[in-house]
Amino acid sequence: MKQLVCVSALTLALGWGGAATAVQSYEIPEETAQTARELMETALDSDLAYEIVESLTTEIGPRLAGSEAEARARAWGAKLGEELGFDVVEIEEFTMPFWDRGRMEITMTAPYDQALYGTALGGSGRSDGDIASQIVYFRDIHALTLVEDGALEGKIAFVDGEIMVASQVGAGYGAANQRRRIGWQHAERGGASALVVRSVGSDSRRFPHTGMMSSRDGDWADIPVIAISNPDADHLRRLHNLGESIELTLSSGAGWHGDVTSGNVVLDIVGRESPEEIVLIGGHLDSWDLGTGALDDGAGVAITVAAAQLISELPQRPRRTIRVVMFGAEEVGLLGARAYAGEHQDEIANHVLATESDFGARTVWQLVSNVNDDANPAVDAIGRLIAPLGIVRGGSDVPGGGPDIIPLAYSGVPTVRLNQNGLDYFDFHHTPDDTLDKIDPAELSQNVAAYAALVYLAAELDVEFRTTQSPEGASE
Amino acid sequence: MKQLVCVSALTLALGWGGAATAVQSYEIPEETAQTARELMETALDSDLAYEIVESLTTEIGPRLAGSEAEARARAWGAKLGEELGFDVVEIEEFTMPFWDRGRMEITMTAPYDQALYGTALGGSGRSDGDIASQIVYFRDIHALTLVEDGALEGKIAFVDGEIMVASQVGAGYGAANQRRRIGWQHAERGGASALVVRSVGSDSRRFPHTGMMSSRDGDWADIPVIAISNPDADHLRRLHNLGESIELTLSSGAGWHGDVTSGNVVLDIVGRESPEEIVLIGGHLDSWDLGTGALDDGAGVAITVAAAQLISELPQRPRRTIRVVMFGAEEVGLLGARAYAGEHQDEIANHVLATESDFGARTVWQLVSNVNDDANPAVDAIGRLIAPLGIVRGGSDVPGGGPDIIPLAYSGVPTVRLNQNGLDYFDFHHTPDDTLDKIDPAELSQNVAAYAALVYLAAELDVEFRTTQSPEGASE
Numbered sequence: 029m030k031q032l033v034c035v036s037a038l039t040l041a042l043g044w045g046g047a048a049t050a051v052q053s054y055e056i057p058e059e060t061a062q063t064a065r066e067l068m069e070t071a072l073d074s075d076l077a078y079e080i081v082e083s084l085t086t087e088i089g090p091r092l093a094g095s096e097a098e099a100r101a102r103a104w105g106a107k108l109g110e111e112l113g114f115d116v117v118e119i120e121e122f123t124m125p126f127w128d129r130g131r132m133e134i135t136m137t138a139p140y141d142q143a144l145y146g147t148a149l150g151g152s153g154r155s156d157g158d159i160a161s162q163i164v165y166f167r168d169i170h171a172l173t174l175v176e177d178g179a180l181e182g183k184i185a186f187v188d189g190e191i192m193v194a195s196q197v198g199a200g201y202g203a204a205n206q207r208r209r210i211g212w213q214h215a216e217r218g219g220a221s222a223l224v225v226r227s228v229g230s231d232s233r234r235f236p237h238t239g240m241m242s243s244r245d246g247d248w249a250d251i252p253v254i255a256i257s258n259p260d261a262d263h264l265r266r267l268h269n270l271g272e273s274i275e276l277t278l279s280s281g282a283g284w285h286g287d288v289t290s291g292n293v294v295l296d297i298v299g300r301e302s303p304e305e306i307v308l309i310g311g312h313l314d315s316w317d318l319g320t321g322a323l324d325d326g327a328g329v330a331i332t333v334a335a336a337q338l339i340s341e342l343p344q345r346p347r348r349t350i351r352v353v354m355f356g357a358e359e360v361g362l363l364g365a366r367a368y369a370g371e372h373q374d375e376i377a378n379h380v381l382a383t384e385s386d387f388g389a390r391t392v393w394q395l396v397s398n399v400n401d402d403a404n405p406a407v408d409a410i411g412r413l414i415a416p417l418g419i420v421r422g423g424s425d426v427p428g429g430g431p432d433i434i435p436l437a438y439s440g441v442p443t444v445r446l447n448q449n450g451l452d453y454f455d456f457h458h459t460p461d462d463t464l465d466k467i468d469p470a471e472l473s474q475n476v477a478a479y480a481a482l483v484y485l486a487a488e489l490d491v492e493f494r495t496t497q498s499p500e501g502a503s504e
Numbered sequence: 505m506k507q508l509v510c511v512s513a514l515t516l517a518l519g520w521g522g523a524a525t526a527v528q529s530y531e532i533p534e535e536t537a538q539t540a541r542e543l544m545e546t547a548l549d550s551d552l553a554y555e556i557v558e559s560l561t562t563e564i565g566p567r568l569a570g571s572e573a574e575a576r577a578r579a580w581g582a583k584l585g586e587e588l589g590f591d592v593v594e595i596e597e598f599t600m601p602f603w604d605r606g607r608m609e610i611t612m613t614a615p616y617d618q619a620l621y622g623t624a625l626g627g628s629g630r631s632d633g634d635i636a637s638q639i640v641y642f643r644d645i646h647a648l649t650l651v652e653d654g655a656l657e658g659k660i661a662f663v664d665g666e667i668m669v670a671s672q673v674g675a676g677y678g679a680a681n682q683r684r685r686i687g688w689q690h691a692e693r694g695g696a697s698a699l700v701v702r703s704v705g706s707d708s709r710r711f712p713h714t715g716m717m718s719s720r721d722g723d724w725a726d727i728p729v730i731a732i733s734n735p736d737a738d739h740l741r742r743l744h745n746l747g748e749s750i751e752l753t754l755s756s757g758a759g760w761h762g763d764v765t766s767g768n769v770v771l772d773i774v775g776r777e778s779p780e781e782i783v784l785i786g787g788h789l790d791s792w793d794l795g796t797g798a799l800d801d802g803a804g805v806a807i808t809v810a811a812a813q814l815i816s817e818l819p820q821r822p823r824r825t826i827r828v829v830m831f832g833a834e835e836v837g838l839l840g841a842r843a844y845a846g847e848h849q850d851e852i853a854n855h856v857l858a859t860e861s862d863f864g865a866r867t868v869w870q871l872v873s874n875v876n877d878d879a880n881p882a883v884d885a886i887g888r889l890i891a892p893l894g895i896v897r898g899g900s901d902v903p904g905g906g907p908d909i910i911p912l913a914y915s916g917v918p919t920v921r922l923n924q925n926g927l928d929y930f931d932f933h934h935t936p937d938d939t940l941d942k943i944d945p946a947e948l949s950q951n952v953a954a955y956a957a958l959v960y961l962a963a964e965l966d967v968e969f970r971t972t973q974s975p976e977g978a979s980e
Contacts, residue, residue: 082742085739086739086742086743086746087615087743087746088616089616089618089739090618097616097617100616139563140564140565140573140576141573142565142566142796145936232941232942233709233937234711234795234935234936234937234939235710235711258941259937259939259940259941262939262940262941263561263562263565263796263939263940266558266562266940267562267563270562270563319710320618320739459710460621460710461709461710461735463710463735463738463739464735464738464739465708465734465735465738466708
């Protein structure tokens, strides 16, 4: 026994096998397990998710938060829900401030003329005509944070850094996007007339990556803030290292345009026994305007809608309600997610489990969770059932569930997540290259299979995922 | 014996083993072979080629034919030749008509607004302000060639087609670029106000590929001709297949600007015994303006200059002269190559062998040739010597030698070529993404090793590659 205990301790220490021990166990009733397996088979043979994301990206195109295109996407989503036979279809509107990038140009003018490939970051200010200046080079965001007040007067700050580290779990993103998030606050403090940063992306392609900056207590940048592609940043670095004086000319038409309407699309498969209990899944309907939002997040919308639709074709509804939410305005600060949490305040306690697909369209490789400890054996059992899809059980104490789930998680809703392989996700993330051709239909179907089984089981099994404790540490 | 003959016939029929038979043989003198092997070792350990292409792309940048930047590149090339100790350094200027793309915009305006990623093709005309029209969709260039005169009046023609087939030898290029080459002639015949074509590229990235059109007896397009990226063309195809009416708004500032100066840079390592006999190698100095011309053709310039420089460090000069030519204005119609052939008319008969590196920076995998039959055993022997680099002997009747070698080949100069792996060459070709980061230094060094050995042996061995017959079938 002593040896067994040691192995068990090692297993826990290394994070193997989740929190389940040999003592606890949960067996999915065979009939229910068989239904879940058949759902996976059906999903692997189905083109539905691909057809959905093809339709969204082709018929609607880019869907900037708050834009007319995002409104068309909501109508598209509601129509899709009707056509696919969801029991309840609602559009829940909310109001948000509208920003768009307008026209932007950036050219290196010394030591010679060369067009750079850049894009405004979300929340960037506009320029009054062209800004032409020498750059002050910062090796990384840390160097910029040390700049003295007013030291950049009349200059353009350029913040270099490294190409974002690629990893299966996207672990390089948080560190890299500091220059995108807070760079402007230090550039403005230094008195710079504009800020240019190395794009946050793991690729070496010449597309810039956009993305939202962080506000400073609700205030946004007055100056233009432009991200340039990794190869362009490499180029400036090499010239800087040669001792060249680098000058840029840039202009930005970005800015805020008052309040507009956005919204969430809510589609329900109403539960047959406990319709008030909700298993929430979804993706976000808005996208950045540069690409057509296929990976981010047309795929997530398509995967979760298709999974729910396949479940709705079963002879009977699952016990609990399955709710698919197409969140609006995710990219600009989880506005749809916050609006949903506010709008559904009264029924948040009824949300038994929530998860979002918002990490591209590659295969799912890991199931992680953050549920009531007593429910972990059931999640482990679900993990065993979907393991043939190539999915391993990961941690049982991983907060999150996806960006749009954060407000729910903070309110105590248990979460799970089907982690996709994100190794090349940040090659395309927030670039013009986020287009339909990047999606492999077979990989997309594997996602649907995993969601269909997981969501069906969560809605059908008599498992209480909720806890009276509020989960801590939930984060983006 | 009968069996042997049969095997031999099969070998020839399948093109194995070049034209050498067991009867003919050539042995490289051991001392010379040893020098060639040492050159390969030195080259594999050398960073010189990478340093050269880094310098060219960083310090000069894009080098459009006839531009001020191309003139700076010539000065750079001559200075490099001096610094590296070439015996003769010459800039040979010529005059050429100058075209540039100006500013271009293209947006889909129906069924909804979406920016497209396009670029003018070389020789495109300009627009008088915006052109806004419905498109007429052609499934491929063949369909456009069948259009009736005047049938496209007031419309924008869009020529779809397939993503260029990727292959090691670039075999998909010729077929795909018909839409780029001759599309405008049929669009104008049809009365179209502009032509939009699917880019000629093997990638599914959102960069358009530029490239020269074909003139019609020296005349160029009056209308704007714009290539859009493969994902954008896919998008229009899907909308067309849905029955949508597609409208575009576009403008082009492209046009011709009269005669300017271009030039070739000629660097010689003068032969110790037969200085009048020339082994010519090179690449082209100009590039398209969208990228920095790292693969096309900074790499070729760097590989051939570095190979010659390594040979120049031997204790003695090879018997024959090694000439490196950095050709000007290749992209716009081999203008530097034609100028060189004209300028050196009197000594063309002294060019004993010629080859160019102009197919990217991936490893060399094959040696092909088109020389005097009696010299094939010597080329086979060179092939055996460089085989350890991972290079196989290919055909001995392959005309060419590289684009800038065509005028020489037509004048009877024998050619060889070290074929590079071009599987991903047309992913980057003529796009903004042709930048330094696409070059692997180790692969570049393998190229230098192959060139150094080949060129040293061609210049040192007493082999007559020339023939009294003019080679036929030389082509781009």
